[in-house]
Amino acid sequence: MSPAALDDPTAPRKQLSGPSKVNYQPGSLLPLSKVLRDGTEILITPYINGYHDAPAREIVEKLCEEMNGEIERGDTYPMDEVMTVDAFEGYWFGNFAAVVTVEKGDGEGTVLGSFHVKPNYPGRCSHVCNGAFLTTKAARARGVGRVMAETFLVYAPLLGYKSSIFNLVFETNVASCKLWDRLGFTRSGRVKDAGWLKIGGEEKYVDAIVFQKFFDIPE
Numbered sequence: 737m738s739p740a741a742l743d744d745p746t747a748p749r750k751q752l753s754g755p756s757k758v759n760y761q762p763g764s765l766l767p768l769s770k771v772l773r774d775g776t777e778i779l780i781t782p783y784i785n786g787y788h789d790a791p792a793r794e795i796v797e798k799l800c801e802e803m804n805g806e807i808e809r810g811d812t813y814p815m816d817e818v819m820t821v822d823a824f825e826g827y828w829f830g831n832f833a834a835v836v837t838v839e840k841g842d843g844e845g846t847v848l849g850s851f852h853v854k855p856n857y858p859g860r861c862s863h864v865c866n867g868a869f870l871t872t873k874a875a876r877a878r879g880v881g882r883v884m885a886e887t888f889l890v891y892a893p894l895l896g897y898k899s900s901i902f903n904l905v906f907e908t909n910v911a912s913c914k915l916w917d918r919l920g921f922t923r924s925g926r927v928k929d930a931g932w933l934k935i936g937g938e939e940k941y942v943d944a945i946v947f948q949k950f951f952d953i954p955e
Contacts, residue, residue: 785830799835
């Protein structure tokens with residue numbers, strides 16, 4: 737069984753088996769071409785542990801650097817210790833992840849962001865997935881986050897998940913909360929004082945919103 741989102745992120749990688757008792761279609765997970773609102777042509781490439789090739793080392797290193805920057809800023813992710821490249825690779829790419837790069841034109845091959853999908857819970861609850869999203873600093877305010885969110889809604893059902901739950905969307909992350917609202921997620925709960933975050937130059941407790949959305953499972 738693949739590690740769930742709430743498992744130890746430093747646990748060894750396990751081959752993806754797909755959520756139990758649902759239809760898993762790894763062959764249908766193909767790269768997708770999209771266009772950002774500024775006209776940049778991008779490619780979204782899926783990487784599936786045990787099915788599709790792993791990303792190049794330089795991609796992993798770049799995303800690890802971006803992730804560690806988020807951890808050090810302390811306002812979006814719950815982790816408080818930076819990761820080594822190997823630890824990050826196991827955490828981010830140990831199940832399923834997609835990487836966004838510039839497909840054509842200036843900056844071809846430049847990494848703009850990535851997201852991963854994994855079970856939110858283990859075992860009999862592994863048909864409920866969780867996702868995490870990472871936009872590089874150079875790609876912010878260009879619509880990359882929205883494209884990744886929309887693509888998450890394409891790939892997650894193809895992986896066989898019945899629904900998605902985001903456990904910790906901090907209410908101070910206003911853009912993210914608005915995005916999930918627009919994409920039809922339900923605010924199914926609030927976790928009081930869920931994070932001790934760095935906000936506006938000081939550390940304080942912040943509530944988190946729990947978002948959920950049900951998928952149509954492909955036949």
